[in-house]
Amino acid sequence: MGRHSCCYKQKLRKGLWSPEEDEKLLGHITRYGHGCWSSVPKQAGLQRCGKSCRLRWINYLRPDLKRGTFSQLEENLIIELHEVLGNRWSQIAAQLPGRTDNEIKNLWNSCLKKKLRQRGIDPVTHKPLSEVEDGEDKNPAASRNQDKASAVSNSELNLLKADHSEPLGANLREKKSSSISPRGNQLERESTSSFHAMNGNGGNNLMAPTSNRDLFLDRFTAFPHEGSTSSCQPSGFGGHFPLQQLNYASNARLATNSAPSIWLSQNQ
């Protein structure tokens, strides 16, 4: 492993950020904004590359970050969005105010994947594991996911909007000792999910080449979601996914034996 290409010339620090570095970066961006990231470290007096500064800001220092454990509602939403979007973490993060793509990705890899498997759901296809094992997905281009678009309900998003009102950017350095460790009791999380018995039957959402899903994705990605990690602006919810617009895809698919329903029932 080498340094970033942008770091070859100087001897730049790597690894964990010290509180002093955090302070410098936070102070600089608070005062001047980040502007061009490559010039931030110099201006802020940091021995880091711009890329590293950007990442630190986005994933840790941004004042609009929520931090803390993911609520059941958020987890449900991530699962649903993943079913639709696959590993497009930044787009998933755009629907979860105050959460970063990195955070969501970590949650998925460390926690949600496991949960789904325990519930007999393949985390890649979101189909029942038995089905995936049996057929090894005989129908990879299945368009069953075509209407997953409507799987994420507005009510869920609205709940999240409300959820976003919790204090942001609590003392960052307390993080390790305080809150977000998923080793903590997820059981005590609220179970107020608005999870709905829908979602069809999983479907190989990741592979379907030309389907309504693509149409959905096109639409999805066309929306300017300022919640994306690229923004240093505090994110409101204005740019989040207007899911109601996706109902074009909804139809008889709302079968009840869907993976998410299984997930929900076991979760309760």
Added chain:
DNA sequence: AAGCGTTGCAACCGCGTGCAG
């Protein structure tokens, strides 16, 4: 108490994309 395996988070890496020159 110590050792060791596991878990989860923070950060890094490399690639793709967009854009200005």
Added chain:
DNA sequence: CCTGCACGCGGTTGCAACGCT
């Protein structure tokens, strides 16, 4: 059109904390 730069994204790694024996 080509090139170089900056940014954004997803995958992966490193390491500290935790849990078990």
